[in-house]
Amino acid sequence: MTTTIFWFRNDLRLHDQVALQAAMGARRLLPVVCTPGMDTPTAWGFARMGRHRRAWWASAVRHLARALQTAGSQLLVLDEPPATALPALAHAVGADGVVCEDIAAPDEQAEVAAVRAAGLPVLTIWHSSLFDPAQLPWPLQQLPDSFTHFRQAVEQTGLTPAAPLPPVGRLAPWPRGVPDSVLEAQRRTWARLSAIAPAADARSAFPYLQSGLHAGESAARAHLARYLASDLPARHKRARNGLAGQGYSSKWSPWLATGALSPRKALEQLRRYEAVHGASEGTRCLWLELLWRDHLRFLHLRHGPALYRARGLAHAPTPTHQPERFAAWCAGRTGQPLADAGMRELAATGYLGNRLRQIVASFLVHDLACEWRAGAAWFEHQLLDYDVYSNQGNWIFLASRRTHPRARRRFDPARQAGRYDPDGHYRQLWGTA
Incomplete structure (x- = not known):
């Protein structure tokens, strides 16, 4: 490809970025993110994104933009549906197609289908799980619905996730021809995102956007290092059912959710902890929680819309x-x-x-x-x-x-x-x- 649009979805990071690596052969690369329909209503009468999700997502996007600048690029934020924004942008800059993460949920699949229906090729790459689906000991249509059976097979066959990829280096430059109207709309969008503030509460078990707990991958990796430098992993099994306070769980999930932290990076660091301190019931629980997360992803690959x-x-x-x-x-x-x-x-x-x-x-x-x-x-x-x-x-x-x-x-x-x-x-x- 000569010019490629890279569409960030739930993978707002530069480390272990399999999809972005697949786009690195382009001579010109345009990283974009589409705001996720913050005011889109649900069938139950309220918006899909409330104030907390908005604030956390906006923080993740701001920090991704800074990371891309360090890598010699920029992030273009599009405040309209991908089905209209991406084909129009591709036409303006002469892009050959889009590369993005594959998300096996109905609405996310429909987004990709709509972009393709508009005539723009989209290459989707699966990279949100520890294991690649091709590694599994069964075809996806034979995936056990029981987590216990899934876990037993994974452990008995000795499956090991691939090592996480290092952060991407220098990125190809932006293409020429990004319309002034798009850049002006982005300035308005950045102003709107910057105005989204957290709702601070001193009682919070995860006081996000305070004390360094921003949503970017640098904070994710710093939090992971702090957690694994403490005795919390060994105590995780006993502490995980806590109700109040910051120390009762790993608190990895906010960064895993936006993709600012790769699960393979989390597991790699957990295994390094075990190599020094020894495995324990607590570290096994952390492994099983990551594996449970994988199982739910693979269930989507098997059952798709039936889960809804x-x-x-x-x-x-x-x-x-x-x-x-x-x-x-x-x-x-x-x-x-x-x-x-x-x-x-x-x-x-x-x-x-x-x-x-x-x-x-x-x-x-x-x-x-x-x-x-x-x-x-x-x-x-x-x-x-x-x-x-x-x-x-x-x-x-x-x-x-x-x-x-x-x-x-x-x-x-x-x-x-x-x-x-x-x-x-x-x-x-x-x-x-």
């Missing part, structure tokens, strides 16, 4: 929905103290620990009898570490709508409070005790 049906993958009746109960759940005003505390933390901070995510999701589906996809959409709106694969996969799991679901995966919130918040500290913190 009301019945999911199961032969189950259409779920009920209670709009008033759902609104109370979103606001943290159902009257159930632990669930309400969790939903208030989510609204105030854009973050919620894994234990509480399971508790509030179970409460919505199994106690309030609401549609699980509404809950998934609310998490998409709120979570700064929203990841389409993990969000949909975990919700379908909690709603017992997998192909071979267990009995209802209900978490009794009163029992959970007795076990994980016995002194009521968390509920007091969020005003529900």
